Amino acid sequence: xxxxxxxxxxxxxxxxxxxxxxxxxxxxxxxxxxxxxxxxxxxxxxxxxxxxxxxxxxxxxxxxxxxxxxxxxxxxxxxxxxxxxxxxxxxxxxxxxxxxxxxxxxxxxxxxxxxxxxxxxxxxxxxxxxxxxxxxxxxxxxxxxxxxxxxxxxxxxxxxxxxxxxxxxxxxxxxxxxxxxxxxxxxxxxxxxxxxxxxxxxxxxxxxxxxxxxxxxxxxxxxxxxxxxxxxxxxxxxxxxxxxxxxxxxxxxxxxxxxxxxxxxxxxxxxxxxxxxxxxxxxxxxxxxxxxxxxxxxxxxxxxxxxxxxxxxxxxxxxxxxxxxxxxxxxxxxxxxxxxxxxxxxxxxxxxxxxxxxxxxxxxxxxxxxxxxxxxxxxxxxxxxxxxxxxxxxxxxxxxxxxxxxxxxxxxxxxxxxxxxxxxxxxx
Numbered sequence: 225x226x227x228x229x230x231x232x233x234x235x236x237x238x239x240x241x242x243x244x245x246x247x248x249x250x251x252x253x254x255x256x257x258x259x260x261x262x263x264x265x266x267x268x269x270x271x272x273x274x275x276x277x278x279x280x281x282x283x284x285x286x287x288x289x290x291x292x293x294x295x296x297x298x299x300x301x302x303x304x305x306x307x308x309x310x311x312x313x314x315x316x317x318x319x320x321x322x323x324x325x326x327x328x329x330x331x332x333x334x335x336x337x338x339x340x341x342x343x344x345x346x347x348x349x350x351x352x353x354x355x356x357x358x359x360x361x362x363x364x365x366x367x368x369x370x371x372x373x374x375x376x377x378x379x380x381x382x383x384x385x386x387x388x389x390x391x392x393x394x395x396x397x398x399x400x401x402x403x404x405x406x407x408x409x410x411x412x413x414x415x416x417x418x419x420x421x422x423x424x425x426x427x428x429x430x431x432x433x434x435x436x437x438x439x440x441x442x443x444x445x446x447x448x449x450x451x452x453x454x455x456x457x458x459x460x461x462x463x464x465x466x467x468x469x470x471x472x473x474x475x476x477x478x479x480x481x482x483x484x485x486x487x488x489x490x491x492x493x494x495x496x497x498x499x500x501x502x503x504x505x506x507x508x509x510x511x512x513x514x515x516x517x518x519x520x521x522x523x524x525x526x527x528x529x530x531x532x533x534x535x536x537x538x539x540x541x542x543x544x545x546x547x548x549x550x551x552x553x554x555x556x557x558x559x560x561x562x563x564x565x566x567x568x569x570x571x572x573x574x575x576x577x578x579x580x581x582x583x584x585x586x587x588x589x590x591x592x593x594x595x596x597x598x599x600x601x602x603x604x605x606x607x608x609x610x611x612x613x614x615x616x617x618x619x620x621x622x623x624x625x626x627x628x629x630x631x632x633x634x635x636x637x638x639x640x641x642x643x644x645x646x647x648x649x650x651x652x
Contacts, residue, residue, distance in 0.1 A: 347613075348546040350641050357638035357650030360619070364400040365392060368634040369559075369623050370426040370487075370539070372610040373397075374436070376460035380612075382621075382634070383427040389440055397612075397619070397636060406438065406455065411467040417451050417476065418442040424453070426539065426608065430490040432498055436460065437518045439471065439500065441486035448484040449475040452502060454518055471500065471520050472512055482507040483525070487608075490514070491542035491549065493576045501528065501551070504538035508589070509553060511577065528578045529553055529571070529588035539608040548572045548645060551580045551588060552596065552620075554607035561630025564605025568622065569593030570647060583646055596620070597637070597651035602627050606635060606652040620649050 351357075370385040381403070382392040388405030407424070414421050425441035436457045443450035451473040455465045474485040484504045491499055498518060503509040508530030513521040529551060531537045539554040550572045556565040571580035571588040579587050586592030597606045597620070606624040618639040623632050637650035 347615075348645075350643050350645070351648065355640060357640045357648055359635065359637040359650045359652070360398055362398055362400065362634060362636060364394075365402045366400060366634045367632065368392075369632050370608045371621050371623055371634055372428055373612050373621050373636075374429045374431075374460065375612065375614060376436075379460070381429075381460060383429055383438070385425045385427070386423050389424050389427050389438070392634075400634065406465050407467070410442075411453065411455075411469070413467075413469050414442045414451070414453070417470055417473060418444065418449065420444045426487045428489045428541075428610075430492075430498070432490075432492055432496070433516050433518065434458075435518075437490060437498075438465065439488035439490060441488065442470075443484070443486050448481070448506060449473075450485045451476070452485050452488045452500070456518065468518070471514075471518070472502070483510050487539045489541045489610075490518075491544060491576060493544070499542075499576050501540040501542055503529075503540060505534070505536055508537055509540045509551075526577055527589060528580055529593075530591070531555070532591040535591070541610050542576070543611045543613070544576075545613075545641075546645060548574065549576050549580070550611075550647065551578075552609045552611065553588070553593065554609065555593065558605060558607055559632075560605070561625050561632075562604050562627050563630075564607075564625050565599065566605035566607030566624075567598040568596045568607055568609040568620070568649075568651075570596050572645075583644075594646065596647060597622065597649050599624070599627075600652050603635065603652035611639065612636075620647070620651065622651070624652050 368382070368384045372383050374381045374383070378395070380394045380397050382394070382400065383406070384390050384392075386405070388407040388409065390405050391403035392400045393403050394400045406427075410421070410424065421442040421444055425443065427438055427440040430437050430439075436459065438455045438457070440453050440455075441450060442453055451470040454468040454471045456468060457463050457465050471488075472485050473479075474481040474483055483506050485502055486504050488500055488502045491501070493499060498514040498516070499511055500514050500520075501509060501511045507527065509528050511526040511528050512524065515521045529537060529540065536556050536558075537553055538558075539552075541552040543550045543552070550570055552568055552570050555567050555569050558564055558566045569582075569588075571582045571593055573580040579589065581587050582592040582594040584592070584594070597609070599605050603624040604627050606622050609620050609622045612619040612621055618641075619636050620639045621634070621636050624635045625632055635651060637652075639650075640648045642648055
């Protein structure tokens with residue numbers, strides 16, 4: 225999520241991917257701040273088959289007044305959108321006003337892995353020849369931005385951009401109802417480190433070290449002075465969220481960073497070490513190493529993806545599956561309703577630190593990316609993708625805009641894997 229509306233990342237237990245749950249956006253860059261345990265009263269987790277490979281011919285236009293314009297020197301990704309548009313678009317328990325696609329039921333909620341992450345899958349099965357993934361037919365409260373989903377204790381929990389990090393829950397991944405926000409009010413460090421920040425953006429949820437880890441973005445529109453915050457909880461149904469302060473900040477104090485600390489996502493490598501990816505516009509997607517308890521391990525910042533000539537890129541989500549790390553990112557213009565051109569791209573690497581390349585072999589650091597989902601028909605600008613791995617199947621979760629009235633809505637599509645191990649989505 226690029227300094228703008230909410231993102232959600234999905235989590236579920238699948239046998240061939242080991243990555244952390246994620247919902248979030250990164251808008252900060254500096255060394256980790258000292259962790260602070262703040263017991264905030266808050267909630268518990270109460271695309272077409274076509275692909276575009278290779279380096280881009282021309283940079284995508286920077287959104288004018290769009291939510292992501294802040295990744296560049298002017299404008300903010302969510303600029304021009306009201307606070308209401310970044311939160312639930314409809315009353316609790318009511319269906320979103322937009323159209324829905326073909327129904328496809330995932331069955332009962334998959335159990336969470338004992339201590340694994342959402343980003344690791346062990347099922348290396350590929351889809352049958354000619355099989356076509358479909359979009360799920362969702363009902364209930366679907367208004368969202370930057371969604372991410374966690375599977376735990378027989379339920380699915382969604383986290384998204386908004387005041388205090390709004391949540392939803394579902395027993396079947398199809399019907400969604402509103403839940404409590406994670407924070408009743410923003411943790412105190414935010415006002416000090418990111419003055420003016422109100423809504424918290426693009427959360428990411430993961431499980432490691434015996435706890436749930438929620439990372440989120442604190443920023444303001446049009447600015448790359450941002451921080452990624454961190455909160456922990458024993459489980460989805462016990463304890464309460466304990467805020468641990470900021471993990472990484474951009475342009476804090478006298479620092480002059482060319483990246484934005486928003487849109488966070490955690491993945492666990494083969495040894496179980498957590499890594500945090502993040503970034504929006506500017507110089508692209510970054511990666512930092514975390515400690516076993518989720519704090520920043522060192523001051524190194526790695527570059528893993530970017531666009532030529534400063535084109536729009538943000539919202540990383542990494543999944544480990546069958547010997548590969550898959551990096552999903554969003555290209556182009558978000559948060560402009562039916563005029564949004566957001567689309568989801570993917571590349572992969574044998575090493576969590578990269579290099580990530582697309583199907584054609586073009587490095588994502590050089591503008592490469594294979595298209596997974598793009599706007600079509602009733603839905604425009606699908607992006608801020610998260611991946612949910614379950615024993616019933618895999619799914620990609622994202623938001624998209626109704627072509628008829630421009631509202632933003634939760635979208636979930638089946639995610640198949642072709643014979644060469646590349647993902648194929650049923651979106652938009």
